[in-house]
Amino acid sequence: MAMIEVAGLSKIYETPGEALRVLEGLELVLAAGEAVAIVGPSGSGKTTLLNLLGALDRPSGGSIRIGGQDISGLSAAEAARFRNRSLGLVFQQHHLLPQLSVLENVLVPRLAGDWEESAAASEKRARDLLEKVGLEQRLQHLPWQLSGGEKLRAGVARALLNRPRLLLADEPTGLLDQAATERVADLLLQLNRDEGVTMIVVTHNAALARKIGRTFELSQGMLREVAR
Amino acid sequence: MSGLAFMLRGLWFFRRSYLGVLAGSALGAMILLGALMAGDSVKQTLRQVASARLGKVDAVLVGGDRFFRSALADDLASRGAVATVAPVLVVKATASVQRSGRSLGGVQVVGVERRFWQFGPGAVSAEGEVPQAREFFVNEHLARSLELGSNETLVLRFEKPGMIARDAPLAGKAAELVALRGGVGAVCGDERFGRFSLETTQLPQATVFVPLERLQQALGLAGKANLLLLKTRKEHAELLGEITRSCTLADYGLTVGDVPLAKAAEIRSARIFFDRKVAAVIQQRFPAAQPVITYMANTLAANGKATPYSMVTAVAAAAAPFLAGPLDGVVVNNWLAEDLGVGPGQELTLDYYALDAANRLVERSARLPVAGVVPLTGLAADPRWMPDFPGVASAEKTADWDAGVPIDAKRIRAKDEAYWDAQRGTPKLFMSLEKGRELFGNRWGEFTALRVPASVAARDAVAAGLLESLTPAVAGLVLRDVGGQAQAAAASPVDFAGLLLGMSLFLMAAAVALTAMLFRFHIEQRNRESGLLAALGIAPGKVLRWRLLEGLCVVAAGSGIGALLAVAYTRVLLGLLETIWSGTGGQRWFRFHVEVGTLAGGITGFVGLMMLVIWLVTRKQARQSVSVRLAAGSEEVRRVRPRRVAWWAAGWGMAGVAALAGSGVMGMAGAFFLAGFMFLLAGLALYQWRLRWRVAAACDGLSARRLAELNCGRRTTRSLVVVGSLASGVFLVVAVAAFRKHDGDAWQERGSGAGGFGLWVETTHPANRGKPGQTADDPLDLGSARDHFGRVLPMRVGPGDDASCFNLNNVTRPRLLATEVAALAKLGAFPIKQVLPGCVKSWDCLREGGVMRAFVDETTLMWVLKKQLGERLIYQDEWGRDFPVELAGTLDGTVFQGSLVVDEARLLQHYPSAEGPRLFLVESGGGGPAAGRAELQRVLADQGAAVSTTSERLAAFNGVENTYIAIFHLLGGLGVLVGSAGLGLLTARNLHERRYEFAILHTLGVPGDVVRRVVRIETGQFIRWGLGIGLVAALVAIVPALSTGGIARSLAWIGLLVAVIAANAWFWSWLGYRRQIRSALSATREFD
DSSP states (O other), X not given: OEEEEEEEEEEEEEETTEEEEEEEEEEEEEETTOEEEEEOXXXXXXXXXXXXXXXXXXXXXXXXXXXXXXXXXXXXXXXXXXXXXXXXXXXXXXXXXXXXXXXXXXXXXXXXXXXXXXXXXXXXXXXXXXXXXXXXXXXXXXXXXXXXXXXXHHHHXXXXXXXXXXXXXXXXXXXXXXXXXXXXXXXXXXXXXXXXXXXXXXXXXXHHHHHHOEEEEEETTEEEEEOO | OOXXXXXXXXXXXXXXXXXXXXXXXXXXXXXXXXXXXHHHHHHHHHHHHHHHHHTTOOEEEEOTTOOEETTHHHHHHHTTOOSEEEEEEEEEEEEEETTTXXXXXXXXXXXXXXXXXXXXXXXXXXXXXXXXXXXXXXXXXXXXXXXXXXXXXXXXXXXXXOSSOTTSTTOSXXXXXXXXXXXXXXXXXXXXXXXOOSSOOSSOOOEEEEEHHHHHHHHTOTTEESEEEEEOOSOHHHHHXXXXXXXXXXXXXXXXXXXXXXXXXXXXXXXXXXXXXXXXXXXXXXXXXXXXXXEEEEEEEETTEEEEEEEEEEEOGGGOGGGOSSOSSEEEEHHHHHHHTOOTTOEXXXXXXXXXXXXXXXXXXXXXXXXXXXXXXXGGGOGGGSOOOTTTTTOSSGGGOOOSSOXXXXXXXXXXXXXXXXXXTOOSEEEOHHHHHHHHOBTTBXXXXXXXXXXXXXXXXXXXXXXXXXOTTTTTOEEEOHHHHHHHHTSOSSOHXXXXXXXXXXXXXXXXXXXXXXXXXXXXXXXXXXXXXXXXXXXXXXXXXXXXXXXXXXXXXXHHHHHHHHHHHHHHHHHHHHXXXXXXXXXXXXXXXXXXXXXXHHHHHHHHHXXXXXXXXXXXXXXXXXXXXXXXXXXXXXOSXXXXXXXXXXXXXXXXXXXXXXXXXXXXXXXXXXXXXXXXXXXXXXXXXXXXXXXHSOOSXXXXXXXXXXXXXXXXXXXXXXXXXXXXXXXXXXXXXXTOXXXXXXXXXXXXXXXXXXXXXXXXXXXXXXXXXXXXXXXXXXXXXXXXXXXXXXXXXXXXXXXXXXXXXXXXXXXXXXXXXXXXXXXXXXXXXXXXXXXXXXXXXXXXXXXXXXXXEHHIIIIIIOOOTTOEEEEEOTTSOEEEEEEEEEESSOTTTTEEEEEHHHHHHHOTTOOOOOEEEEOOOTTHXXXXXXXXXXXXXXXXXXXXEHHHHHHHHHHHHHHXXXXXXXXXHHHHHHHHHHHHHHHHHHHHHTHHHHHHHHHTTOOHHHHHHHHHHHHHHHHHHHHHHHHHHHHHHTHHHHHTSOHHHHHHHHHHHHHHHHHHHHHHHHHHHHHHHXXXXXXXXXXX
């Protein structure tokens, strides 16, 4: 069964004087548990695509089905619930909340409420995830006390708290050096294997893309799979 | 972690960012609550003053110049009709301190006995606290005014009241001053009833408390009182019934005696002339009652002979059988017939005194045919025909008569004295009742006696019948429910809470706008957090709730702090307001008070308002897409295209022009103010359009100016808030400044508020009809000093309270001032602003119409009475009956503020017993008002005259308005300060946010001076546009005010204000610039 079915997806930004067509008739089908990388030049629409897949933005046309659910017409509240239950998002700029400790940052998705999992169980999972990303010694630290790589790993742990079916990562290694990039790539692939999560990683990093395996190139609003 | 914990964590983490919001909330709450607390304090103070003024008094029976038995109090008490009752005798006097010679006119002298003190607001005083026989108690106000020390002796000088108004002919001495001396035994504070007064005002009245019996003796009114204080739970009608049942004929000033020769019971009035109302009641009860009019003839003359000072009587033949049928002429007794040598068929001349329309004593003459002669025997020789004229009835000799009219003793012959010795006041001439009414009737009444034939009723039956028929009101004794009225009056006509709120509106708006801007900064600072939470699937509503909850916590805490600050702020406001009432002796008399409901309502309202603002700001963020928020894009989303904003500007401008065109409908001042406001909005829309137009304009070369313009247009709302705050501040402060009143020096002009009169004189005792030798144009009896002054305009002071801006109480019936308005019309004095449609714009308007008409100062009409022209106020006449007074015109800023000016003749119709003039407008002579005042104070010292210049009076009224304007300016100035602080904060914030932009410029080799120039250009643009828009709009709004005079002074004041505002704005932006420029430029080093 396909985890992601994108058909005829387009996104147009209206600006004074002109309409900017970023995506146009984009098609994509991914099976559950797949990990893919999306590459492309700057301004090609990679982040836009990720925002649309993550229900952070609405498409101008076409449809997006995630796990069989059409998310292109969700209201803001429905979209939030969808992200909270089904998605994991990893950002280039980590976006950890400065007022919270690392452990609390990982637990932030629980703030949405109505989680079936108990608070204690969530906390245990958060600790496990932080251990898995190598931050078990940093649980009570505040974000400013972490290095760039550590912040990113904390962000990855947070993205996995809800056991997402789909993990979307936007330039996760953009600000990291080569060694840190390697570690993060390994971590993501391990999680993909261990958790069985479908993963889309947007990156400029060719090495990371190669490591992930299946790669698409976004160009002129269309996706084209890059042969290995 | 729960949502609450998360929210609290955010609250603590961003505490520094929230400090500004907290401070803004505290400021806003302080202003709002301060205004409400000031309102509460004024109300409570007025309630306390009303309570101190009237103590436990529920009702009063007021006699005024009519005196009843003080024993009426005992009768009422013995009937169990009231819980407590006290007889009081109240008169006006001049009080002097024997040692220092200081004196004060218009002092209230209250004759009291033990029971009076039971009405005090505090606990019942012990008997030992009652003034002893040779002792006075004084109140604090008098003690302060006269700077009384310990063991001082006070001398009271007052006019002995007559049983009949001293204005009336044959009322006895025109004026009889008596003095009373006593040591000051105690100074009574409010708790000891020292503030006792029936006048509805918060200002204390100088009062001396004298033992009742001593005052009665001094005034020759043994056993009499003119005021009863009553404490009762009875309803008005029931209480009135009890009083009526307790009254005796003596309380009504009536006596019934037998006239054996007439075989009748005779009713007499202590006031000599029967009130028409009383006479009507008697005649209704006893239709057979025969009226008698006995009057004094100055001269009866015929055949070249004259008989001086004789009594003449008008009576119907039914009451004087010796007249033998209806008279076709007069009947003289044989003594007069002999003296003048007249007989039937001849004519004689009767000279007598009467009052002319101007209340002057004039001698009139009538030629009367002699119809018969009666022998001086029987009823024709009965001295009882003459009433007990004061100064006449008890005189030993004719030469001793002191009738209050000029008597030439030289004319009195031995035979006249012999007649007086033998016959006393037996009339020498009789005429028909109709002729008597025609000649001698006056406004006090016509009849001097009413005789009821014994065949109808015996004396006792007549007395009983009278008691059944009469009521206190008919006799001029009015029962007033003062307790309820006082509390109602304590509701000030000026809603101070509303007034101060109105004045603080701009300051509040500035504080709220600043707080909103700070909250917005804070929200923008947390854009990424908001985006992240949304990205992680936290419902937008939940995030919004957390933000609102955080805001609520900060605003609530700020409001709490604001409430505490408001206590001090309120005291400052009250202190400013108190400067208006210098009559309180400079004491702090406003009591701080706050109602729990007001506080709770105020805080709730303020928090609600702030939450609405916070919700609007937060909601705007929540509407931004998650991806924008995550990218920390705090740039504004522009929804309105530049062209549309231009249309708004044009629309507001057109509305302003329309408002100017409609000045005929809504009045100049209103139309120009509205137009100014519309131009303000148009200016702001124009600025908004310019911001966007400049951003959208094609780049014709990048310069510091271009960079500055782009930055100003980058966050349009921020720029608009700052420019709008400055513009609104300038608009309000300048517009209000123009309404500042300048004390006029044009008092000499007839069309000025002083009407050309330089002096305002109020005497303790009324100036009654002139004394012998007193000229008609010298109502103040200035004698030889009269030549030093020009015209004197006497005015009678009718009922009512001072309704000027000095009185905080809710006055529904302003004091009536009556004068001969024809004289004013002839002079064309005082500026008449508006009259009823169909009326001539002249004082003559007051003589027209079916009801009494009045002119009122526009300020009083608008702010105190809150009425329109044509509306009517209800007054009670001398007998307690309602009558309307129509508001027929307005005066523009005159010395009559707080009073209604009416025509004297109209007033006397309703108050025939009204005392003589006590108020005089005097044209100062060549020495000017200051010299005139000194001279009048010297000449009129005995009359306890208070003399002030009309300029001072007008300046005092202007001072009140200027105080309000000063408060408005203070609050508006604070608003401008807050708006300027916003400019400083904005500058700092912009610099902080753009520090990396500056770093880039630095890296690219752009010198720091360029950065500074960019900032200066941006700030300059805000200030220029803010001041420009505000000033242009304000100048439109004040065109009518400028045209009324004082342009130079107004413009100078306005110029100063604008300069101060501009300097202030520069200062704050410089402060913000200083605060951030270093860190902004140091960021360049980090960038390196």
